[in-house]
Amino acid sequence: MTKRIAIFSDVHGNVHAFQAMYQDAIQQGIDESWFVGDLLMPGPGINSIWQIFKKLQPTVIVCGNWDDLTVRGARGQMDLDRPSHVYFARLAQYIGERIDPAVIDEIASWPLHQTKKVGALTFGISHNLPDLDMGQALFPTNDSSNFDQLFTDGKLDVAIYAHVHHELLRYASDERKVLNPGSVGEPFNGWDRLQKDTRAHYLIMDVDDLGIAGLNFRHVAYDREAEGRLADESGVPYLYLYHRTLKSGRVDTHNQPLVDEQNQKFGYAEEYRQYVQKLNNKK
DSSP states (O other), rough: OOEEEEEEEEOOEEEEEHHHHHHHHHHTTTEEEOOOSOOOSSSSOOOOHHHHHHHOOOSOOOOOOHHHHHHHHTTTTOOSHHHHHHHHHHHHHHTTTTTHHHHHHHHHOOOSSEEEEEETTEEEESSBBTSSOOOTTTTTTTHHHHHHHGOOOOOOOOOOSSSOOEEEEEOTTTEOOOOOEESSSSOOOOOHHHTTTSEEEEEEEEEEESSSEEEEEEEEEHHHHHHHHHHHHOOOSSSSHHHHHHHHHHTTOOOOOHHHHHHHHHHHHHHHHHHHHHHHOOO
């Protein structure tokens, strides 16, 4: 018997990309879905994304680094030491002011790593490394020895991770398989012509009694202009940066001078301090 699984990650608040991916997955006749982290921020989608997420009812969920940032920022726990920290904090404030706190609590409960047995195979699923959801150890062009870190459990046959926003099929040093579904909301590629494909990327995996029977890296078109209009209407901070991402696919998350320019222009650090003060006053 074959099981068809939609594997998706890195939605990053892009509701139109997520809706297109969801509709495509349903049309493809999936049996279940696995989520590999980073649901919200920096896009404007919040409650609508959460509703789609709940419709998918993922049977595997792991926490990404932006999920951590969402929780910490919404709870008023972010420092403002660097421009990028202000960026994360202010985006999380936008979410915290608009979502049920129970959703933040649910995201906070997501594990870093899960193991799932399907047919004859055992899968290990994590956003990045099994015990660390950030960093560039698993950038696609790195050495196979880096990817060996995904197989801390000798029983695993296949590792699935996300984080780097590149769809991927490669092997660890012992030839165990490594998969990455790419990014729904922010697909990356350093090669310009490949970067132009900014459709919603995700993976459909068919598993039968013998193993992986098929892999289908899906690229689904969506209405980018509508996403831009939603951003304009939503009050999401860093609107200029989000439009830059929608246009080029590139991100400015760690472009400290540009982020600092936006922080200074709109007073985002002070807005977050006031938000934290309001939270503290409620305690």
